[in-house]
Amino acid sequence: MSLKKSLIPILLTSALFLAGCNEEPLADTKIESSQSETSSVVKVSYLYENEDYQLAISENMDWQLESEKETDNLNVVLNDDTLTALVSSVSASNTFEDIKKELIKGAGNVTVLSESDDFLSYKSKLKNAVRTDVYFKEQDELKNYIITFMSQTSEFEDNQPKVESLLNNIHFNEKE
Secondary structure, X not given: OOHHHHHHHHHHHHHHHHOXXXXXXXXXXXXXXXXXXOOEEEEEEEEEEEOOOOEEEEOOOOOEEEEEEEOOOEEEEEEOOOOEEEEEEEEOOOOHHHHHHHHHHHHOOEEEEEEEOOXXXXXXXXXXXXXXXXXXXEOOOOEEEEEEEEEEHHHHHHHHHHHHHHHHOEEEOOOO
């Protein structure tokens, strides 16, 4: 599958966010799992879980599941009051460098704020600028993950604890 096809859902979601389109969140979806620990049972409550993709997101702060779309890749959209997060699987054959180039190209008129081996941050040059932070997580020989956060640039500082909380509550290839 080409890099362009794998990034279309990410770019479409970004475009919708930038255009100001916002739908009401779906009903609060919560999945409870249980785990045995030396003769005691501990309940872990998940905001989202997908065993096929070995992905689980623990409930945290005010995040809500907005949507899930599973085609060739998985795309999960989460919302907080002033912040949107997109967790997407991508083919392991796509390098983060290629993905960064495609994201910048698809985003249009933006300023790159920060860039590293596994992180990209940019903001739009619109009057009400939107900041996008993209984290790359290597997974296995078949897939990797991109975690994208989008918010108004003016809300960036206030949203940092929410970003950190969600990043710390996304679990790959593990059972709690």
